[in-house]
Amino acid sequence: xxxxxxxxxxxxxxxxxxxxxxxxxxxxxxxxxxxxxxxxxxxxxxxxxxxxxxxxxxxxxxxxxxxxxxxxxxxxxxxxxxxxxxxxxxxxxxxxxxxxxxxxxxxxxxxxxxxxxxxxxxxxxxxxxxxxxxxxxxxxxxxxxxxxxxxxxxxxxxxxxxxxxxxxxxxxxxxxxxxxxxxxxxxxxxxxxxxxxxxxxxxxxxxxxxxxxxxxxxxxxxxxxxxxxxxxxxxxxxxxxxxxxxxxxxxxxxxxxxxxxxxxxxxxxxxxxxxxxxxxxxxxxxxxxxxxxxxxxxxxxxxxxxxxxxxxxxxxxxxxxxxxxxxxxxxxxxxxxxxxxxxxxxxxxxxxxxxxx
Amino acid sequence: xxxxxxxxxxxxxxxxxxxxxxxxxxxxxxxxxxxxxxxxxxxxxxxxxxxxxxxxxxxxxxxxxxxxxxxxxxxxxxxxxxxxxxxxxxxxxxxxxxxxxxxxxxxxxxxxxxxxxxxxxxxxxxxxxxxxxxxxxxxxxxxxxxxxxxxxxxxxxxxxxxxxxxxxxxxxxxxxxxxxxxxxxxxxxxxxxxxxxxxxxxxxxxxxxxxxxxxxxxxxxxxxxxxxxxxxxxxxxxxxxxxxxxxxxxxxxxxxxxxxxxxxxxxxxxxxxxxxxxxxxxxxxxxxxxxxxxxxxxxxxxxxxxxxxxxxxxxxxxxxxxxxxxxxxxxxxxxxxxxxxxxxxxxxxxxxxxxxx
Numbered sequence: 001x002x003x004x005x006x007x008x009x010x011x012x013x014x015x016x017x018x019x020x021x022x023x024x025x026x027x028x029x030x031x032x033x034x035x036x037x038x039x040x041x042x043x044x045x046x047x048x049x050x051x052x053x054x055x056x057x058x059x060x061x062x063x064x065x066x067x068x069x070x071x072x073x074x075x076x077x078x079x080x081x082x083x084x085x086x087x088x089x090x091x092x093x094x095x096x097x098x099x100x101x102x103x104x105x106x107x108x109x110x111x112x113x114x115x116x117x118x119x120x121x122x123x124x125x126x127x128x129x130x131x132x133x134x135x136x137x138x139x140x141x142x143x144x145x146x147x148x149x150x151x152x153x154x155x156x157x158x159x160x161x162x163x164x165x166x167x168x169x170x171x172x173x174x175x176x177x178x179x180x181x182x183x184x185x186x187x188x189x190x191x192x193x194x195x196x197x198x199x200x201x202x203x204x205x206x207x208x209x210x211x212x213x214x215x216x217x218x219x220x221x222x223x224x225x226x227x228x229x230x231x232x233x234x235x236x237x238x239x240x241x242x243x244x245x246x247x248x249x250x251x252x253x254x255x256x257x258x259x260x261x262x263x264x265x266x267x268x269x270x271x272x273x274x275x276x277x278x279x280x281x282x283x284x285x286x287x288x289x290x291x292x293x294x295x296x297x298x299x300x301x302x303x304x305x306x307x308x309x310x311x312x313x314x315x316x317x318x319x320x321x322x323x324x325x326x327x328x329x330x331x332x333x334x335x336x337x338x339x340x341x342x343x344x345x346x347x348x349x350x351x352x353x354x355x356x357x
Numbered sequence: 358x359x360x361x362x363x364x365x366x367x368x369x370x371x372x373x374x375x376x377x378x379x380x381x382x383x384x385x386x387x388x389x390x391x392x393x394x395x396x397x398x399x400x401x402x403x404x405x406x407x408x409x410x411x412x413x414x415x416x417x418x419x420x421x422x423x424x425x426x427x428x429x430x431x432x433x434x435x436x437x438x439x440x441x442x443x444x445x446x447x448x449x450x451x452x453x454x455x456x457x458x459x460x461x462x463x464x465x466x467x468x469x470x471x472x473x474x475x476x477x478x479x480x481x482x483x484x485x486x487x488x489x490x491x492x493x494x495x496x497x498x499x500x501x502x503x504x505x506x507x508x509x510x511x512x513x514x515x516x517x518x519x520x521x522x523x524x525x526x527x528x529x530x531x532x533x534x535x536x537x538x539x540x541x542x543x544x545x546x547x548x549x550x551x552x553x554x555x556x557x558x559x560x561x562x563x564x565x566x567x568x569x570x571x572x573x574x575x576x577x578x579x580x581x582x583x584x585x586x587x588x589x590x591x592x593x594x595x596x597x598x599x600x601x602x603x604x605x606x607x608x609x610x611x612x613x614x615x616x617x618x619x620x621x622x623x624x625x626x627x628x629x630x631x632x633x634x635x636x637x638x639x640x641x642x643x644x645x646x647x648x649x650x651x652x653x654x655x656x657x658x659x660x661x662x663x664x665x666x667x668x669x670x671x672x673x674x675x676x677x678x679x680x681x682x683x684x685x686x687x688x689x690x691x692x693x694x695x696x697x698x699x700x701x702x703x704x705x706x707x708x709x710x711x712x713x714x
Contacts, residue, residue: 017669017671295710297701297704297705299694299697299700299701300694308687310685311684311685311686311687312374312685312686312687312705312710312713313686313687313689314374314686314687314688314689314690314698314701315688315689315690316688316689316690316691316694316695316697316698316700316701317690317691317693317694317697318678318689318690318691321675321689323687323689325682325687327668327684327685328667328668328669328684329668329669329670329671330665330668330669330670330671330680330682330687331671331672331673332670332671332672332673332675332678332680332689333671333672333673333674333675334673334674334675336674337656337657337673337674338673340656340673340674341671341673343656343673344654344656344671344673347654348654348669353652353669356669
């Protein structure tokens with residue numbers, strides 16, 4: 001059966017002060033009235049019913065996640081005792097799925113991306129699911145690039161193998177780390193490169209077989225966790241073993257050296273909304289180029305992002321600014337420097353102002 | 358006996374969002390840890406004891422004012438039922454004082470100015486009090502100008518009459534409305550002009566005699582209020598009559614045409630802190646030219662004003678900016694446009710967002 005696994009383990013300091021330790025990016029209503037995670041789950045529900053949707057999140061947010069996703073079985077929200085990167089996350093999820101459904105195949109994707117066209121998304125996901133069900137292998141969805149972005153990793157596309165429900169299926173040639181601008185431009189000009197979106201499809205058993213082949217320590221750990229699933233020691237074993245799992249990504253830890261690896265280039269609108277200024281990609285700008293959420297008043301303001309969370313934001317005579325206001329903390333940043341919000345979070349931690357983290 | 362009358366009737370939209378209808382500028386801790394009004398009263402206490410200090414404020418803030426000034430007799434906080442400008446304010450106060458002390462003379466000054474050197478302030482006030490006690494007349498204190506400021510009215514200084522305790526006493530030639538920059542520069546170059554600070558000294562009986570001579574309707578109104586003072590109808594008469602008093606300033610309504618009018622030029626540090634950017638005059642700047650209050654983090658920020666009221670302000674890569682954060686509203690303004698905060702307040706009123714006013 002087809003399952004969906006939503007990776008919701010992010011801590012998301014890039015969206016401080018809206019995001020906090022107990023309210024990471026996926027729980028924020030950044031692009032719509034609902035939190036990103038809720039929108040992400042709703043997007044897949046017409047394809048995969050709630051009783052086969054799973055969410056992997058952190059212990060700190062498991063309760064809030066279950067509250068947000070009341071339509072899912074509560075034990076479908078898996079809480080990682082510690083963040084161990086995506087290879088551990090998907091292997092753990094695959095093990096849990098196999099315990100319920102020996103023939104499970106699954107779609108895996110992040111909780112915090114914005115994809116406005118749900119129909120096109122589901123069409124691509126259904127095609128990917130059909131490929132791995134019939135052909136096996138590990139499949140990654142790549143986003144057709146629209147600009148020489150240096151903030152993403154890329155996929156190099158190999159031979160075209162088939163067309164599945166209108167979507168071309170290619171071999172995956174290799175993963176490429178985030179390029180510099182010249183290289184990104186060359187990729188865009190040459191064609192044959194996709195943005196690495198972090199969305200995958202595979203049969204759970206095959207994923208675990210690849211983990212066993214490439215990452216035996218991860219396989220052992222997941223085996224131990226799996227043996228305790230549903231028993232009285234489940235929690236204890238998970239808490240003991242999970243934090244010791246090898247820390248690596250699906251991309252480089254598993255897929256890059258997997259024996260049969262595919263990619264489907266997808267062309268639906270997509271944003272990973274990686275920073276406050278990225279909201280300009282997903283929110284409609286007014287005639288002055290401003291985007292925002294919440295109550296706000298702008299006098300002679302241009303090309304700015306104004307976000308008020310239960311706080312009115314009034315701005316006068318500014319441009320290219322990011323303002324994010326919450327009841328106990330406010331960020332004001334030049335748009336080009338908003339990614340430095342991580343330094344602010346570090347400084348808060350250093351000063352012991354933990355109530356703002 | 359010498360009394361002090363503190364005019365605390367301002368509504369102060371210029372300090373939104375820190376100032377609100379029930380929390381005007383004088384109740385804000387803008388320049389120190391205590392509200393401006395508290396600092397103003399403390400400044401005069403070594404010269405005039407609490408039992409002879411009076412505060413005229415608005416009905417909306419009377420309770421908060423009494424709470425802030427617990428050392429004053431509660432009935433020394435006079436609440437104007439409506440704002441009728443400074444002539445009505447000082448006439449009302451003079452009437453109340455005369456009811457207690459037929460020989461009252463008084464110092465009158467605003468609640469919301471910053472004067473760091475209390476000793477020098479009291480020395481000048483004592484000199485002014487001595488002048489009006491012995492010589493009579495209405496006296497205004499003028500600030501020696503330090504820049505061609507176009508935001509203040511000016512006093513033209515007349516003949517020098519005497520020196521009182523080291524302070525020169527001059528006739529007051531005339532009041533001058535806020536000049537343009539060229540005129541302000543000419544004043545500064547010519548000398549003989551002072552900033553109109555709104556600080557006065559007079560005998561209460563003489564002030565009322567001038568009111569009777571120049572503003573008979575105001576005199577009649579204050580007479581009616583005075584007749585009811587201490588009686589069962591005091592509140593009713595005040596509420597009925599006060600809102601009908603003529604609306605004019607001390608400067609132009611009384612002093613400009615008064616028969617005997619003096620000025621003492623004072624040279625202590627003074628700021629009326631008329632706007633957020635004016636805080637740079639009264640708060641110590643850090644090495645990047647920033648001033649502020651409350652918890653804040655600044656990364657590559659220059660020449661900015663950062664104010665957090667129970668809200669952390671984090672700023673990155675900005676300059677010449679004013680940021681004022683409260684738990685329910687935030688102002689972000691280019692420094693040169695911060696005076697347009699009044700437009701924000703007007704817009705809030707228009708939209709009916711009264712809880713933010």
